Amino acid sequence: ETGVTQSPTHLIKTRGQQVTLRCSSQSGHNTVSWYQQALGQGPQFIFQYYREEENGRGNFPPRFSGLQFPNYSSELNVNALELDDSALYLCASSLTGGNYGYTFGSGTRLTVV
């Protein structure tokens, strides 16, 4: 198993800029979810992709968008960055949609200044 890998590990952006975070899912997994973990909080669900289609979304504005590619890797894009977007962004993959446990990556630490 290769696990879930995310890049970059750390990122600093200026308010108003755009950012793209990347995730390679665990081998064989076709479902990817993204979570935002603010300091001192538990992860919050952003959205999920299954076979290249978004099939669930949390309470995040449209400036948070994503993609899943045919190899099941995924991107999270955030436009018009705000200071409150500073957080750890976690990618998690699963084979069956997530109901049996996700494998999480180590995350991308985004700081917006």
Place this chain on the structure above:
Amino acid sequence: AQSVSQHNHHVILSEAASLELGCNYSYGGTVNLFWYVQYPGQHLQLLLKYFSGDPLVKGIKGFEAEFIKSKFSFNLRKPSVQWSDTAEYFCAASYSGTYKYIFGTGTRLKVLA
């Protein structure tokens, strides 16, 4: 709204002490429950999960959890903690018909050698 509560935010124990971390979830129909652990500098790892059947679930590293439906609880236990159990522990729920996990705010456990 569906939610997960972890009442202990910080716990300090001596080695060999017994551990119980509380987790309560809100009513929302059929629910799958999880405990994840995050060791310092590492990614979230699945400790154990409950879907149905025996309400006492055994996980890795000697951890177990008990699902008590009448109390909407899923507390994590370990009879004797070790210094290496120092980590942050997250309880999560996944409700039937949704793909997202709802996480609690986490409990930071520090085990003194």
